[in-house]
Amino acid sequence: MTLRYSHNSDRLTWRGEAKTSPIRSRTKKRMELVSSFIRIRPRMADEVILLDFWPSPFGVRARIALREKGVEFEYREENLRDKSPLLLQMNPVHKKIPVLIHNGKPVCESMNVVQYIDEVWSDKKNPLLPSDPYQRAQARFWVDFIDTKVYEPADKIWSTKGEVQEKAKKEYIEALKILESELGNKPYFGGDNFGFIDIAMTGYYMWFEASEKCGNFSIEPECPTLMASAKRCLQRDSVVNSVPDPEKIVEFAFKIRKIYCV
Amino acid sequence: MAEEVILLDFWASMFGMRTRIALEEKKVKFDYREQDLWNKGSLLLEMNPIHKKIPVLIHNGKPVCESLIQVEYIDETWPGENPFLPSDPYQRAHAKFWADFIDKKVNVTARRIWAIKGEEKEASKELIDIFKTLEAELGDKHYFGGETFGYVDIALIGFYSWFGVYNKFGNMRIETECPTLTAWAQRCLKRESVAKTLPESEKVTTFISQRLGVE
Numbered sequence: 023m024t025l026r027y028s029h030n031s032d033r034l035t036w037r038g039e040a041k042t043s044p045i046r047s048r049t050k051k052r053m054e055l056v057s058s059f060i061r062i063r064p065r066m067a068d069e070v071i072l073l074d075f076w077p078s079p080f081g082v083r084a085r086i087a088l089r090e091k092g093v094e095f096e097y098r099e100e101n102l103r104d105k106s107p108l109l110l111q112m113n114p115v116h117k118k119i120p121v122l123i124h125n126g127k128p129v130c131e132s133m134n135v136v137q138y139i140d141e142v143w144s145d146k147k148n149p150l151l152p153s154d155p156y157q158r159a160q161a162r163f164w165v166d167f168i169d170t171k172v173y174e175p176a177d178k179i180w181s182t183k184g185e186v187q188e189k190a191k192k193e194y195i196e197a198l199k200i201l202e203s204e205l206g207n208k209p210y211f212g213g214d215n216f217g218f219i220d221i222a223m224t225g226y227y228m229w230f231e232a233s234e235k236c237g238n239f240s241i242e243p244e245c246p247t248l249m250a251s252a253k254r255c256l257q258r259d260s261v262v263n264s265v266p267d268p269e270k271i272v273e274f275a276f277k278i279r280k281i282y283c284v
Numbered sequence: 285m286a287e288e289v290i291l292l293d294f295w296a297s298m299f300g301m302r303t304r305i306a307l308e309e310k311k312v313k314f315d316y317r318e319q320d321l322w323n324k325g326s327l328l329l330e331m332n333p334i335h336k337k338i339p340v341l342i343h344n345g346k347p348v349c350e351s352l353i354q355v356e357y358i359d360e361t362w363p364g365e366n367p368f369l370p371s372d373p374y375q376r377a378h379a380k381f382w383a384d385f386i387d388k389k390v391n392v393t394a395r396r397i398w399a400i401k402g403e404e405k406e407a408s409k410e411l412i413d414i415f416k417t418l419e420a421e422l423g424d425k426h427y428f429g430g431e432t433f434g435y436v437d438i439a440l441i442g443f444y445s446w447f448g449v450y451n452k453f454g455n456m457r458i459e460t461e462c463p464t465l466t467a468w469a470q471r472c473l474k475r476e477s478v479a480k481t482l483p484e485s486e487k488v489t490t491f492i493s494q495r496l497g498v499e
Binding site: 115124127129130131134135137138141142155156158159162163166167200 | 334343346348349350353354356357360361373374376377380381384385417
């Protein structure tokens with residue numbers, strides 16, 4: 023019997039036939055137990071790469087989650103007009119960022135990435151999702167609301183003008199007011215702790231100034247409590263280190279408007 | 285105290301079917317309440333004021349909305365047998381990716397076949413492409429989850445009862461174009477939870493035809 027490394031399963035496995043004898047089968051059992059705990063990797067443990075785009079409100083979620091957990095990662099900027107072979111290989115279905123590549127294996131879709139980070143590095147501080155199933159369902163509901171009811175009008179504010187943009191501004195503020203009502207008196211959507219919903223919203227918080235300038239309106243008078251929570255989130259270390267300079271986002275937003283908004 | 289589980293639903297909804305199947309898989313007793321979507325009841329409007337949509341799962345008076353969120357909630361609340369999601373975080377993320385793909389792509393495209401005049405040809409082609417992508421993901425596995433019926437299977441199977449609608453209005457035969465997916469659906473139908481939940485495809489086709497005033 024010999025111990026061989028299998029590339030397929032990334033494990034040490036037994037190859038060959040064991041002659042039947044109690045001593046050999048005890049040894050075999052011991053080695054199987056040992057091999058099930060050994061992983062041989064071509065690189066150091068926990069290689070974490072994030073394929074991302076700096077102003078993305080979705081990419082920033084993954085950056086924040088990794089930093090909340092204190093996970094070291096390699097950030098790789100993608101040119102969305104000339105996507106890298108790695109991005110196309112790791113997300114062939116959607117070809118979008120962010121993509122988290124953990125020890126060579128890709129995780130796609132921003133809130134999926136955040137949940138994955140929360141589960142893998144669950145021993146670290148700051149659980150991002152509550153442990154109670156009902157509270158978890160509520161957190162997921164609100165993130166789904168954000169990704170439909172906030173995203174769609176926000177996108178139109180950035181990329182349209184005239185009546186279409188006016189309608190989008192109205193829908194955007196309505197959605198933010200609903201969220202503000204859900205927030206209530208809590209410092210964060212997660213209560214006392216910054217969590218899943220706050221991470222989802224921070225992508226939009228970082229775009230507030232750009233949205234206001236694109237749409238020529240002001241969010242704070244409409245949603246003062248939400249704005250207060252936004253400022254709180256934007257001050258967290260994980261967020262400060264993840265979010266670009268708001269001026270740069272405004273500059274980027276106007277560049278995009280020149281292309282889409284003739 | 286006994287569990288009170290109520291499901292506000294509509295018989296033909298492929299989203300409601302997900303929740304029904306999940307509850308049946310876990311052998312949870314529930315009170316199914318058929319909703320009139322053209323005259324929504326006060327309980328539905330109270331329990332889902334944001335979207336006013338079915339399905340709504342009401343567990344001991346507290347509502348859970350959005351079908352995939354309900355499936356995950358059911359899996360976490362009644363862990364017991366048949367976990368829908370794997371325990372490994374990477375496998376879980378993989379399952380959620382494909383359920384999200386189904387949610388983003390299947391209904392939006394399929395609906396165009398029967399609900400928007402003039403789009404049926406293009407939408408049919410796109411739907412077949414989407415199903416072929418799913419077939420590639422399924423491969424030669426018994427279910428999307430491998431040997432066990434799980435989250436992605438639950439997310440997709442309800443659409444099988446609408447194949448008659450898509451075939452009729454799209455002038456195609458999905459079963460011929462996507463035999464692997466069809467075989468998977470037939471395997472799922474052997475499960476009691478699915479057989480009990482999915483309506484006959486003909487019933488759905490008749491319902492949509494009547495709504496559109498078509499033979």
